[in-house]
Structure formats: structure tokens, C-alpha cells
Amino acid sequence: MSSRLKNITGTFDILPAGASREGVHAQGAAEWRYIEHRIRSIFERFQFEEIRTPILEPTELIARGIGQLTDIVSKEMFAFEREDTQYVLRPELTAPVMRAYLQHRMDQLGGAQKLFYIGPCFRAERPQKGRYRQFHQFGAEVIGVEAPMADAETIAVMMAIYHDFGVTNQRLRINSLGDAASRPRYRDALRAYFEPFKADLTETSLARLDKNPMRILDTKNEKERRLLDGAPRLVDFIDSESQEHYEAVKAYLADAGVAYIEDPFLVRGLDYYTRTAFELESDELGAQSALAGGGRYDLLAREIGEEVGVPAVGFAAGIERLFLAIEALGHAFPERSHPDVALVALGEAAGRWAFIQALALRASGLAVSVDLQGRSMKAQMRDANRSGARYVVIVGDTELAQRAAPVKHMATGNQESVAIDALAPYLTSHAPQGA
Numbered sequence: 001m002s003s004r005l006k007n008i009t010g011t012f013d014i015l016p017a018g019a020s021r022e023g024v025h026a027q028g029a030a031e032w033r034y035i036e037h038r039i040r041s042i043f044e045r046f047q048f049e050e051i052r053t054p055i056l057e058p059t060e061l062i063a064r065g066i067g068q069l070t071d072i073v074s075k076e077m078f079a080f081e082r083e084d085t086q087y088v089l090r091p092e093l094t095a096p097v098m099r100a101y102l103q104h105r106m107d108q109l110g111g112a113q114k115l116f117y118i119g120p121c122f123r124a125e126r127p128q129k130g131r132y133r134q135f136h137q138f139g140a141e142v143i144g145v146e147a148p149m150a151d152a153e154t155i156a157v158m159m160a161i162y163h164d165f166g167v168t169n170q171r172l173r174i175n176s177l178g179d180a181a182s183r184p185r186y187r188d189a190l191r192a193y194f195e196p197f198k199a200d201l202t203e204t205s206l207a208r209l210d211k212n213p214m215r216i217l218d219t220k221n222e223k224e225r226r227l228l229d230g231a232p233r234l235v236d237f238i239d240s241e242s243q244e245h246y247e248a249v250k251a252y253l254a255d256a257g258v259a260y261i262e263d264p265f266l267v268r269g270l271d272y273y274t275r276t277a278f279e280l281e282s283d284e285l286g287a288q289s290a291l292a293g294g295g296r297y298d299l300l301a302r303e304i305g306e307e308v309g310v311p312a313v314g315f316a317a318g319i320e321r322l323f324l325a326i327e328a329l330g331h332a333f334p335e336r337s338h339p340d341v342a343l344v345a346l347g348e349a350a351g352r353w354a355f356i357q358a359l360a361l362r363a364s365g366l367a368v369s370v371d372l373q374g375r376s377m378k379a380q381m382r383d384a385n386r387s388g389a390r391y392v393v394i395v396g397d398t399e400l401a402q403r404a405a406p407v408k409h410m411a412t413g414n415q416e417s418v419a420i421d422a423l424a425p426y427l428t429s430h431a432p433q434g435a
């Protein structure tokens with residue numbers, strides 16, 4: 001058996017070109033750059049600013065922010081201790097972004113902070129299609145605004161990103177979780193409702209009944225799902241202000257032309273949500289159907305130690321799942337970029353000339369490939385063809401002596417002899433960068 005080291009199961013390498021094999025993401029780095037670039041440009045249109053926070057965070061932030069009883073904190077954290085400090089590889093970015101907002105007094109910048117992020121997250125889950133141990137999220141947080149238009153704007157930017165990629169067949173489910181006082185009342189009602197059905201509950205749900213009965217609503221068990229039909233609904237327990245807030249969010253979503261389904265049993269797995277909660281899912285994804293999720297989290301700042309609450313709303317989305325949705329719809333990614341020029345050099349002197357010439361052409365803004373190991377003309381021509389270079393310049397001792405070389409325009413097959421001292425101006429005018 002080979003002892004060659006491999007990447008950790010549930011992580012993958014993003015190679016220059018993608019591949020369908022274990023440990024490698026199906027899409028290559030160019031596709032990732034393309035996706036990230038388009039996400040950024042939509043956020044820019046909506047005037048969100050990028051924030052980048054560390055991958056390592058204090059464990060306490062995640063434990064207090066997300067909640068001890070959640071799956072993420074109780075089972076899925078990659079956490080370790082080193083010299084009295086407890087570190088966690090961030091499992092999400094909402095708590096870290098809120099930490100940064102509070103730490104750097106971003107409230108003093110005035111108005112709402114509309115922030116977005118793109119980056120890796122880590123959860124010790126059982127890896128399967130669409131579920132990894134290192135995955136990537138993009139998301140947004142609107143911090144400092146309680147007004148329901150902020151909830152609608154958050155959902156609108158999320159939908160705009162999926163639309164931009166042609167992913168339009170998804171379902172948006174929404175609900176309101178009410179304020180901090182609504183939930184205990186609802187939990188009591190749920191406990192009372194499930195009490196006579198205890199014998200029908202799975203072991204997991206029985207354990208949840210006591211501590212956190214709202215989690216039973218997430219059940220995938222058929223029998224339990226049928227029980228939910230008669231269960232009390234959170235919307236009937238929420239305070240009137242939250243009710244009004246929810247109505248306004250729905251009205252703004254209608255204004256924005258965003259279709260949604262109200263789901264009274266959508267509670268989301270994290271503790272910090274209040275009022276609006278939403279999830280975006282697609283049937284194309286199979287078992288891991290969630291593309292994105294989010295909601296309002298006015299309680300988070302207090303939970304991580306702030307005296308005064310800070311209203312905020314946001315969403316988080318999985319990039320790997322966005323890829324899966326795009327692929328499932330059969331959408332193509334744009335062609336990879338090609339070099340402007342490939343230099344083909346024969347012999348040592350020409351090889352050295354090409355090495356220097358490539359640097360000069362690159363300095364004038366062209367993308368240039370050059371052979372680094374004195375290979376045969378056939379091998380160099382094959383690479384030049386494969387790379388899709390627009391121009392190929394072939395140089396040997398004769399060309400060097402005559403100070404002129406053939407420049408071949410690959411699209412037409414036309415060839416022209418160009419003075420080698422004038423190659424840079426010739427190529428930059430024929431193959432301007434970025435063209």
C-alpha cells in the first residue's frame with residue numbers, strides 16, 4: 001500500500017483544472033475565481049462592503065454565540081487548546097463578524113453596516129455529497145438596523161446572486177421566531193403537545209423534548225412529520241411587534257418580487273435567531289438540499305457579552321452547493337483565459353533569449369508562456385496549441401542571427417516576420433492585454 005499522504009477526508013484540493021476524483025473539487029481554481037468574482041460584484045451593486053476575519057477564533061465566541069445545545073457547538077467544532085488559549089476553526093462567520101463589529105466599534109461609523117464575506121468554514125460532520133469538513137461560505141450581515149426593510153434587502157441580495165448564476169428554481173421558506181420571550185412560551189406549548197405522543201417519538205426527539213423541543217420540528221422522520229400537522233405554530237405565539245415586523249418583511253419581499261413559502265415549522269438550528277428566519281433550498285441538490293439560510297439575530301450581541309443589544313440580520317450560503325446547483329442545471333462556465341503569446345525556442349541561445357524576452361513582454365502587460373527545460377519543438381508547439389495562445393513566436397539560431405522571427409496568429413494561421421527587437425510593440429498592439 002502506498003504511504004503517500006492525502007488530504008483529510010471531507011476537504012478537497014482546488015486544482016488549476018478541476019477533476020472528478022476523491023479529494024479534488026470538480027471545478028478548478030478558475031471556476032472558483034469566476035464564482036467569487038461574480039458574488040463580489042453583486043454585493044457591490046447592493047453596496048455591501050467586504051469584511052475578512054480570522055479563520056481561528058476564540059472557542060468561547062462560537063460556544064456562546066451559536067449556543068451550547070446546537071449540533072455545531074456540541075459535536076462539530078474543530079477546537080483545540082494551546083498555551084491556555086482555546087481556539088476553534090470557525091464553523092460559520094456570523095458570530096465572528098459580530099465580534100469584529102463590536103470590537104472595532106463599527107457602530108460609530110454611522111448608519112447601518114452592510115457587510116459581506118467569502119471564505120472557508122470548518123465543521124466535523126460526516127462527509128457526503130454537499131457536506132464537507134472544510135467548505136466555503138459567502139454571506140452578508142446588515143448590522144445596526146431593526147427595520148424590516150433590512151431583512152428584505154438581505155434576502156434580495158441573496159436571491160440576486162442565485163439569479164445571476166441562472167439558479168432560479170429554488171424555494172425560499174420563511175418564518176418568524178418572535179422575540180426572546182416568545183420562545184419559552186412556545187417551547188412549553190410544544191412540550192405539552194408532544195407529551196401524549198411520547199411513545200411515537202424517536203430517541204433523538206425524546207432527548208430534545210426536554211431541553212429544546214423546537215429542534216423536533218426539524219425532524220425528517222415520516223411519523224413525526226405527521227405529528228407536526230396538529231402541533232402548535234410559532235407564529236401564534238409571537239409578540240405583536242414581531243408579528244408586525246414579519247408582515248412588513250413579507251410586504252417588502254412582495255415589492256422586491258421575491259417569491260416565498262411561509263413555513264411555520266422553520267426554526268433553524270442556531271440559537272441566536274429572533275424574528276425573521278429563512279432557508280433557501282433546491283431539489284437539485286439531493287439530501288443536502290439547503291443552499292443558504294439566515295435570519296435576524298438581535299440577541300447575538302448580548303449572548304457574546306455586550307450590554308446593549310445590536311439588531312442585525314444576515315444570511316450564509318455554501319459555495320460548493322452553489323456549484324452543485326449550477327452544474328445540475330447544466331450551465332457552462334466561461335472559457336479559461338489563454339496566454340496572449342507562446343514563445344517557442346530551439347537551442348540553448350534561443351532558449352535564453354526567450355526567457356528574457358518573455359519577461360520583457362510580461363512587463364508590458366502580456367500573458368506569455370515559455371519553455372523552461374529546452375524541450376523539442378514538437379513538445380513546445382503541442383503545449384502552445386493546448387494553451388490556446390493567440391500568437392506563437394518561433395525562434396532558433398537562424399532567427400536570432402537574422403534578428404527577425406515568424407509570428408503566427410493561431411486563429412487565422414497567418415504568419416508574419418517581425419523584427420525581434422520590435423516584438424514587444426508588435427505584440428502589444430496586436431494582442432492588447434485583457435483583449
Ligand code: AMP
Nearest residue numbers: 130131132135290291292293316317318
Ligand atoms: P448553516 O450556517 O448551517 O445554515 O449553513 C449555511 C449554508 O452553508 C448551508 O445552507 C449550506 O449551503 C452550507 N453548508 C453548511 N454546512 C456545510 C457543510 N458541512 N458542507 C458544505 N456546505 C455546508
